[in-house]
Amino acid sequence: MTPMAYVPTPLTSAKDAAAPHARSVASFLTSRAVVAPLAAVVVFLVLWELLVRVNGWPDYVMASPSDLPPAYADYWSLFLVMGWQTLWRTVVGLVLAVIVGVLIGMVMGFSRVMREALYPLLVGFNAIPKATVVPIVALMFVGAHDFNTVLIAFMISFFPIAVSVSIGLSTLEPEYRDILRSLGASQTTIFWKIALPKTLPEFFGALKVAVTLAFIGTNLMEIVSPHGRGLGALFDSGKTNSDYPLMFAVLIALAFLGIVLYYVVVALEKIFAGWAERSPT
Amino acid sequence: MIESGHGSSRGPVSSQRRGGRVDKLIDIKNVRHAYQTQDGRLPVLDGLDISVPEGGFVAVVGPSGCGKSTLTKLIAGLMKPDEGEVWLHGKRVTSPRSTVGMAFQNPVMLEWRTILKNVMLPLEIVASKMSRREQEERARYLLALVGLEGFEDKRPSELSGGMRQRASLCRALVHQPDVLILDEPFGALDAFTREDLWQTMHQVKAKEPFTCVLITHDLRESIFLADQVVVLSQRPARTQYVLDVPDTGPRDLDHLYTPEAAEMLNILRHQIEVAQGRAPAQPEADEVPEPPPGSTAQGMV
Numbered sequence A: 001m002t003p004m005a006y007v008p009t010p011l012t013s014a015k016d017a018a019a020p021h022a023r024s025v026a027s028f029l030t031s032r033a034v035v036a037p038l039a040a041v042v043v044f045l046v047l048w049e050l051l052v053r054v055n056g057w058p059d060y061v062m063a064s065p066s067d068l069p070p071a072y073a074d075y076w077s078l079f080l081v082m083g084w085q086t087l088w089r090t091v092v093g094l095v096l097a098v099i100v101g102v103l104i105g106m107v108m109g110f111s112r113v114m115r116e117a118l119y120p121l122l123v124g125f126n127a128i129p130k131a132t133v134v135p136i137v138a139l140m141f142v143g144a145h146d147f148n149t150v151l152i153a154f155m156i157s158f159f160p161i162a163v164s165v166s167i168g169l170s171t172l173e174p175e176y177r178d179i180l181r182s183l184g185a186s187q188t189t190i191f192w193k194i195a196l197p198k199t200l201p202e203f204f205g206a207l208k209v210a211v212t213l214a215f216i217g218t219n220l221m222e223i224v225s226p227h228g229r230g231l232g233a234l235f236d237s238g239k240t241n242s243d244y245p246l247m248f249a250v251l252i253a254l255a256f257l258g259i260v261l262y263y264v265v266v267a268l269e270k271i272f273a274g275w276a277e278r279s280p281t
Numbered sequence B: 001m002i003e004s005g006h007g008s009s010r011g012p013v014s015s016q017r018r019g020g021r022v023d024k025l026i027d028i029k030n031v032r033h034a035y036q037t038q039d040g041r042l043p044v045l046d047g048l049d050i051s052v053p054e055g056g057f058v059a060v061v062g063p064s065g066c067g068k069s070t071l072t073k074l075i076a077g078l079m080k081p082d083e084g085e086v087w088l089h090g091k092r093v094t095s096p097r098s099t100v101g102m103a104f105q106n107p108v109m110l111e112w113r114t115i116l117k118n119v120m121l122p123l124e125i126v127a128s129k130m131s132r133r134e135q136e137e138r139a140r141y142l143l144a145l146v147g148l149e150g151f152e153d154k155r156p157s158e159l160s161g162g163m164r165q166r167a168s169l170c171r172a173l174v175h176q177p178d179v180l181i182l183d184e185p186f187g188a189l190d191a192f193t194r195e196d197l198w199q200t201m202h203q204v205k206a207k208e209p210f211t212c213v214l215i216t217h218d219l220r221e222s223i224f225l226a227d228q229v230v231v232l233s234q235r236p237a238r239t240q241y242v243l244d245v246p247d248t249g250p251r252d253l254d255h256l257y258t259p260e261a262a263e264m265l266n267i268l269r270h271q272i273e274v275a276q277g278r279a280p281a282q283p284e285a286d287e288v289p290e291p292p293p294g295s296t297a298q299g300m301v
């Protein structure tokens, strides 16, 4: 090998500092990332309890955190069953939204004609407040609770996915394509090797919005449909029976489910699009 | 000093094709091309003739927007010329082929891959007889050749612009292309980095057998790297002038400060001015020195 006197030798050592992979669980649990949000939750609950006590509100005006454990204890099995129903309908609706949204996004991303044709239609569809569509769907397919709920969750959440995928694909710099095209790669290869991975960060950004929307859709339908199922229906029955602690318990359970869903998406994003995260230096 | 001869180590896989030198490995014959735009037809290339012998290195310079990038796309087979023919290695180019390597001004790297995986990308497309191990060795060998040893597992975002351009060069070469097409690869770099990369190019050229077409705006770059400089006219581009750079053996940066180099740069600068319409085609006798013996003028107005 020729000595390369004029090729600048790297100043920084390329080897990573040995990763301290054996960081203990205990130090993680006491780290700021865990302690800070936990402390915030505790402070929030204490303030809530104080607010209710100080004002002397009865539980039909505002339930307090101390009312919640009894509510959960009374309806524990119901919460599990209903929570599961809400969860799977949201997830199925979301999966459908991902499939359809990605397909529409691909069609719009690769063909300018299709983009110009479909975009106004999509925007118009998205502009309709879904709360108004919920009763219509509920009446159209009376009794088909699962179908209705999944349908609304899907309808409300596919739009951001379709738009993000189409934008991600249509803004792909031509050089990216040309690297592979100049080697004779097919369109399919270019899609899998370049277009798809390049779009993933945008896709996950949209998925975080979509998961929240799908969750809202599921709950709207569960509350509105007569004899519905899921946490929404439990909420509705709490309302009918003026069981305010139950209603608040459902709210908290919904918040919990929403957080779980959201962080599942965040975890998936870390796995599949973690490369897009830049270190904040 | 630059060693332009044959290095002893050639990397794990060396190319076997070396019979007689092919006279016109790249042969561009009377190529015309126009784009269809909203404002109608925009003629870009107007009867271009360029040929490059096997192992040759041709630099193409010309006014901005005259059609240089278009030319690279025609050679790569990414587009078909309206008229005329492009031949590579005795075969007419009608579609992209895997015997071509390309690098652009923007060293597009796939952010989700490591540098090593970026360099190996073409090997995933081009049917290759190499085993995965050999592929990786080849990529590592090239990265070391351009001075990126130790950066194989870094992400592109962790590299400087110059380093990314080095990696992009490796990617263009990893599948052992016959033809290397470089479209202003050093255009966005600062002067020092650029000069480093010129020397790296000589390094690589000494070890890798390829025929190169380099598009550039930098006249010093053209005479430092190429053995022939083609000046294109204003759009629609024709070949306006061809300058043969005499082979003075190994080149280093000092060569750019010799009287011979100054003379060549003068000629080229004048030709660019002619192309831009800022100078008359026939210079007054005392203004521009006589072209050196090797140079030939073609298609002069």
Ligand SMILES: Nc1ncnc2c1ncn2[C@@H]1O[C@H](COP(=O)(O)OP(=O)(O)OP(=O)(O)O)[C@@H](O)[C@H]1O
Residues within 6 Å of the ligand: B035, B036, B037, B042, B044, B063, B064, B065, B066, B067, B068, B069, B070, B071, B235
């Ligand atoms: N896809 C396209 N459609 C229409 N016109 C184009 C297209 N690509 C390039 N052109 C036009 O063709 C002309 C030549 O473009 P080209 O990119 O080949 O120039 P260039 O010599 O590479 O310019 P530069 O030196 O600035 O890189 C320009 O006027 C440009 O506007």
Ligand SMILES: [Mg+2]
Residues within 6 Å of the ligand: B068, B069, B070, B183
């Ligand atoms: Mg260009």
